[in-house]
Amino acid sequence: MKPLLNIIDKQSGTAFKLKKNDVLTVIDPMGGQVSDMVVFNAHDYNEKLSSGKSLDFEECLLLTKGHHLWSNRSQQMMKILEDTNGRNDFLLAPCSPETFKIMYNHEGEHPSCLANLTQHLKPFGIDADAIPTAFNIFMNVQFDEKGKLSVLPPTSEAGDYIRFKAEMDLLVGLTACSAEDSNGGTFKPIHYVIETEVKPINQHV
Amino acid sequence: MKPLLNIIDKQSGTAFKLKKNDVLTVIDPMGGQVSDMVVFNAHDYNEKLSSGKSLDFEECLLLTKGHHLWSNRSQQMMKILEDTNGRNDFLLAPCSPETFKIMYNHEGEHPSCLANLTQHLKPFGIDADAIPTAFNIFMNVQFDEKGKLSVLPPTSEAGDYIRFKAEMDLLVGLTACSAEDSNGGTFKPIHYVIETEVKPINQHV
Numbered sequence: 001m002k003p004l005l006n007i008i009d010k011q012s013g014t015a016f017k018l019k020k021n022d023v024l025t026v027i028d029p030m031g032g033q034v035s036d037m038v039v040f041n042a043h044d045y046n047e048k049l050s051s052g053k054s055l056d057f058e059e060c061l062l063l064t065k066g067h068h069l070w071s072n073r074s075q076q077m078m079k080i081l082e083d084t085n086g087r088n089d090f091l092l093a094p095c096s097p098e099t100f101k102i103m104y105n106h107e108g109e110h111p112s113c114l115a116n117l118t119q120h121l122k123p124f125g126i127d128a129d130a131i132p133t134a135f136n137i138f139m140n141v142q143f144d145e146k147g148k149l150s151v152l153p154p155t156s157e158a159g160d161y162i163r164f165k166a167e168m169d170l171l172v173g174l175t176a177c178s179a180e181d182s183n184g185g186t187f188k189p190i191h192y193v194i195e196t197e198v199k200p201i202n203q204h205v
Numbered sequence: 206m207k208p209l210l211n212i213i214d215k216q217s218g219t220a221f222k223l224k225k226n227d228v229l230t231v232i233d234p235m236g237g238q239v240s241d242m243v244v245f246n247a248h249d250y251n252e253k254l255s256s257g258k259s260l261d262f263e264e265c266l267l268l269t270k271g272h273h274l275w276s277n278r279s280q281q282m283m284k285i286l287e288d289t290n291g292r293n294d295f296l297l298a299p300c301s302p303e304t305f306k307i308m309y310n311h312e313g314e315h316p317s318c319l320a321n322l323t324q325h326l327k328p329f330g331i332d333a334d335a336i337p338t339a340f341n342i343f344m345n346v347q348f349d350e351k352g353k354l355s356v357l358p359p360t361s362e363a364g365d366y367i368r369f370k371a372e373m374d375l376l377v378g379l380t381a382c383s384a385e386d387s388n389g390g391t392f393k394p395i396h397y398v399i400e401t402e403v404k405p406i407n408q409h410v
Binding site: 051055056057062129143146 | 265
């Protein structure tokens, strides 16, 4: 059976579960669009994605094919199987309503990844305070030797994708990012596909 | 009244509260010693230090004099008033028992910042899962243009210090770090001083 293509509309989000060994593919269908991803242990939401543990164990700021995403309990949560664009960010927290006040001088309502993640994770009992720094797929954060950070438009082109293998049963929150600077000034959808029952390579007959 | 000098023994930790406008000075008395610091809103421990929010709002990987440390609710928690060494890390999570298994191939017990923070924050109802990525004072994490991370010995010399002003009432967890690579292979104490009732500059008469 061909796996279903799922669509996250621009400036929105979703949440879903993965079983261990499922493969999640996140696709940038039009190019230049960021997707924030957070993951939790499906059986205990107090175990969750940790930027600090992942950067430490992978000894790298820029995670791509071959790297793992780690939890706050030092367990591998996902492995990156493929990454056709190759630039993601794991430094910056999801954009929140305050981001637009503080960084953009924007008054009034503005969609944000934190609000979209909270909306979709709330039914699982996870509130905004419990949402960790996301793995920001396709996000192009540049740093210089003095540590100065600049958010540039993504380098991803239409059809670029990244594939993750679940290393444990997971709850995933995923967005099409709502921040102007992160997405080159325009907002586009994100597509994703879940493949189940992918056998580990060493179990092929 | 001269403020009290407090001592954190090597490979140990502590926790204490600060009132808004108190000034905390963390001192490396012998040189080359890291101190992991985590902070929580004293009135609601679900509000806590956020590496992801701090790096985003400060637009910099390397936080020093003049920068703020921010919470997961986008509030300023501390301001760095002085920093005589000038190199701190805000990327890597506190060393944990698993750090020594995974990164050091160390079998058996090993002191760790996460265990020391947990021990001292547990009486406040904060468990290991709730401890965020620390602000790693004096920690010397170098990165190259490809994002490769290297933990080098601290550049701090005996007597180097960093001063923080509390921007809200805080609960602070503080350690003398237990990881060999972070401390140039030797373990030393950390000193700290709390000054209360420091008036904001614009209230001087």
